[in-house]
Amino acid sequence: KAGVTQTPRYLIKTRGQQVTLSCSPISGHRSVSWYQQTPGQGLQFLFEYFSETQRNKGNFPGRFSGRQFSNSRSEMNVSTLELGDSALYLCASSPRQGIRELFFGEGSRLTVL
């Protein structure tokens, strides 16, 4: 069974640009959540999607947004990039039924110059 797939794995952007990251969950998993990891703040929850609806949101500015498609694939977008947005962005999926663990992808490492 294929794991969570995130693309691209690495990317470099400049301040003011926008970026879109993609996540394909494990087959059959309907919940996708996103996390940001930085050396200073550690792992922080961004948002969670289930059945194309955002179910939970972390404490991030509106420049961070996401969506989920009918096939459960998800994208997150960051607009007007700032240097502080440089981070590892992790996607996790789960079946979202009962007690469950999250399965994380390898992440997309974003560098903002």
Add this chain to the structure above:
Amino acid sequence: DAKTTQPPSMDCAEGRAANLPCNHSTISGNEYVYWYRQIHSQGPQYIIHGLKNNETNEMASLIITEDRKSSTLILPHATLRDTAVYYCIVRVAPSGDKLIFGTGTRLQVFP
């Protein structure tokens, strides 16, 4: 979700048991204890979870004290590949997939 406290770092000799403690003194009755680990530059990996009984799987054992205010993750025979940051997380299981990660314990397994 309740807050957890973990030591910042621990060492363990290869082949020995690694015992990683976690304090969650404000845990409530419907909150579960989850453990994840993150090997350098990879996404976090689920290890084990429990409510009040001790749990064991192929990766580790989880010992939860009777008052549920603390727990210990046990890796029975640590290998070099177990070197990672280990996160103890407390949450209400059906509350969604929002995990509050603390700073974790950096476990270094040495030969």
